[in-house]
Amino acid sequence: MSRRSEKEEKEEVKEREKLSTVERRGAESLMEQVDKDAEETEDIAGDTAEKPPGGDREAGGDGEEPHGDKPNPDVVEEAETQADLWDDGEQQEEEEEEEPPVKADDLGNVTATVKVVLVPEGQVMTVAFAIGLSMQELKRHFSSELRVPQEVLQVSLDGRALEEQQSLMDLGARPHGSIRLEMSSTHPSDHPLRPLRPPEHDNMPDVITVRVQTGKGDFQEVVVEIERPPQQKAFLGGFRHRLTGAEYHHAATQTPPKRRPHRGVVAFSRDTQTVQDSSQSQQSPVSVSTQMTGIGCYISCVNDKLVAPGNYITADAYHSRRLRAAIRLQAWARRWLARRAVDQLRSRRDVRLAWMDMQERRRKEEKEEQLRDRQRRWMNPRSREDFNLLYHALEKWRLEEEQQINVSLRGAERKAALCSLLEQETELIATIGRHHIIAQNENYDKAIEKFLNKCAGPHQWRAANNRKIEVESEHTIRARALRDLYYDVNASSISREQRTDILTALKHTTQEHQSQLSRDLVELIDREVDLMTRGVKPTSLQGLRKRISTLFLQLIKTPAFNPEASRLLKVPQNPSQLKNNIFFCRGCHRYLTSADFNPSSGARTGGRCRDCSVTENIARHRDDFFCYRNILKELRANELKLNQDAKIPFLLQEEDVRYLVEVVWASRSALSGCDDLYQLVLVRWERLQDWSPWNCVLLSKEEASAHLEVEDVKQVYEDTFTCSVEHKHTLAVRHFHQIPAMADHLNNL
Template structure:
């Protein structure tokens, strides 16, 4: 007989004995307290998970005995017996956790599937149900099978093995502490339901989290069954917290105890004597040294401590000096880095300015050229006026005028070339924007693009325009492009399309006659220009309507058209430069640029850089800054030139490319009456000042406040800036009253005006 069969036979015998001797007969103790039930001399089961029937707590026995031993008068209190079918019958399932060998015992309905058993065990072991694998007799069972299909009988027991598919991530460990492993979780109780009729009931034991206190009960006089109070089945009441920390007397006293210790080993010394010889080969001769008194010993220790302290203090001093030296080196390196950065920035500005002189592309570049030309002309004229007189002076001035004319013509040629290049870029940007698909951001952040019939039409016209402007093409390709263009424009009947068709027919006729491509350059240019007008017309290209500056609806032009006093033309509002002091100027941009080239020849690029940096710095400090974005270049020029005289307020530096407008009091928002003009080197030191009234002298503070008063007076006349005006500080108000001119009045008026001035 194998070991497995022998164990099963032993389990069956132990189960039969347990069913026969299940109900104990406890004897009551004195004072109504039940006495503990003595252990039976029954033979224990072979499995470690199953113990004798006396193993479970008294509550389980009480429940079984209550159902079996109640008297006849307690019959109405019984719960009605429900007739269960075979599928709802329960069985004891012992699950062995592989490879640890722990056993879990559960009561499970035999009609339920293995999948539901997995879910129950997964919740107990706190692992996913998908990683569990259950096997019976070495064979893996399917999840859809039930215990009844596997041959498990009602109220019987079965043994299964369970392992984890992924033991590294989800190992199988029992949740119950090891000290509770010697007690069973499920018991099979035999209950008498009638005369000579017994029924086996599977009872699952719920373990309390804490030990319950026995509170007494009563005992049946005939059967000897014990009934406990209901409070035994509930959690004990907690003692209310009185809010006062209470200590016992034992924790407040000290217990003294004296105990004598005796060495475990006795030590003795053997000397040479009569009848006993001790060898002296290993003896050592010790010479007594100088006797050291306690004062000498403590003095030596004190000197050693002083020496150690001196060494430590020296080490600490060296560390402090090294730290100061590192800070100094870091500071010098930072200053050197800042100086190098400023030099590189200055060199970058000079390179950029030189590049703009040599290769001007924008209107600001040509303004810079004319400003340099005007500066050179004034220097030459001043030199001529100071050194020459009479006819020589007139001749030199005439030569200077001829040189100026030559330079102006050279600048004009550069301007024409730049306009041609910029025109090609403008046309390319216009075609790209009109042919681009519509884009918007979705809710999840993705960029969505959509093509419409209008964008597809614009893309076809863009490709056709690019093919027309190709120069290095063969005659056959050119004829094919012209035929495509002819069919495209014939869809719309108007004078523009008729002119394009006539020019196409003329070029085709000349090409068939063998005319060279160089002779057809002018004709091809006319075709390209007319087709560009065709592309820009909203009637032929609907996408061009949203890119045109002048709207096609005449009703929208009524409020956005203004008269230019210089060229006497009605132009759109976009052709005028707006400032904070006025909505639109009297001259359009072209007339303003022409007047600047002919007369003043000013370059505003330095003021644009100051305004650009001011806006960037204010955005870093305050996202809701508004005043810097209301100011235009002309307003900033007035603030720098008139108010601050184009010089740094501290050291008088007049290099506009190195000047910056920053806050005067850094805790207040920037405004023309809360700013100061400083160089880039002075800005970092000024922004670290907490209180300007403590950091600067009173004379300097009054001078700055006077400039703030002038800026407030100028910008208060602007309607868009007046709403941001705040009340002036008391110091500035006093300066304003003191700086007012004194008028001659009579004695009475002078007497009345004195208190107001003092006030």
């Protein structure tokens, strides 16, 4: 084996710099051993006597492949070829020689193949290490390879844990031999052992064994570790076998290109930038320039064709034929365009009819839903609006019956019929009153539950990022405990022991606040406990339990006992605040807060409170404002879509809308005369101006959607209709100019 060149030595130095400290020691020892064997041509067959030639060409001696991959076919083929050169007869006849002892100075140079099995994955990692390497250094290497802390790695041999001071030679590793170790993690859940490079992505083992000829008939097995490039080499040319699919690269992709020597001459000159033209004349022979037989030139007529003249077509005939063809094409094209236009019109007609059917069905469904809702409110009234509807229906029925009696009867019969009508009206009012009492009880329980939930609820607000923030305080926690205790006190169908425990907890909670109310509540609790001890039936204690529940609810509403109740009480706790926002009711002659009065845009001072207004409506007028409330609600929603800064619709109240609908527009649509109040809406007259009582028109819902598409009402509607609408606007201005809230808007006209 000849000496290596200087260039090869430089490349070897570069490769050594890339290796780690442990791998560099093994590589240097291998290279020095190969150079020494080449110079001295010593026979080192004895070092490999224990390993038959070609028997273990993989990373280890137990037949396993590193990472579950197959070895490189080229390397295996080379190793088998060299193994064939070995004389099998002489190898079997030689006696096994003992391995020479390893000196202490050579421990860092002699390597061994280490197979590490990752537990419990079962994957194998094969690396060449110096036999003097300790377990601590081996852990440090695999810690960087597996990306796990060094402290969690545990190395074992045959199920026995190894110490960090032990070396591979202490474990029985021999030069150029192999050893199998197990590695596991002490924290498999946090730091599992997984190779960074999956085995299925590799086609080549990490370590191979190569036989190198060191002399005539002398061979040595060398363990070579394969270093993989960080990225795939670019394809710079070659070809691919179509049958086998093997790719062959050009030699330029395997070796660096050779740089041409500089000649010292400028490569650019004027000759390379200009073009040299040349002109040359040429005369073709006579056989090329003629098509007829002549003197000295014969032209064959074998391939000639005989052409007969056809009918002569004049210019007029040709143009007339082209004109007929153009007319025919235009006729077919116009037919196709006409059919397409008709199809489009038909599709639009179908879409329009389908939309009209859908709107008609929607209107019918809405009307049926309104009727069902009205009937449900008649049969099962719950709110104040429901009872107003009942009284309105009762008044309408009474007027019809009275009118029929006045028309059909006279004298004593008329008086008797009127008395009978009065008795029927009285019975119906009593029936409505009973329903009102039931609804009041249900609404009272719901109001108490709502009050307790508000007290126990956390404080909420919106942050800058539109997230809801909830905060619990000590007052809300106490309010929640009082709410749960109130539910337990009102619970029914519980045992006597459970009732006693609840009353005991209520007594301890009540004694925290010393007042006359708490003392009365404690006295009632002691009385019920004493009666239950004497065996009194629960039915006899219902009145007493009702009093306890009422007193406890009053105690919960006390701000000194429940601080969260102060922000929900209508009456301010500070006496200085009683002077502000207090008005006198002329009906019941009481001083009440502004929240107890109906807001009205035309009210200058406080008039009648809500209770007096409801009582007067039930006794005299019996009006139902539900339909007007729906008209006002829909008006506000539509104006918010058109203008976010709309003000006038929010200044009006139900009475103002009622005046507009009944007095100004006579409760009928301005166009069709529809008198169904549930189908009428107030929309803008001039679409580009804000809504106001002097810029509105009462229309049905279908008419309103079409009216909002009109840009100029004077061009679409007749002058008579326009004048009538403007007259109604004048009536609205005359009524609303007395309202202080509307004065500023009227001044801007």
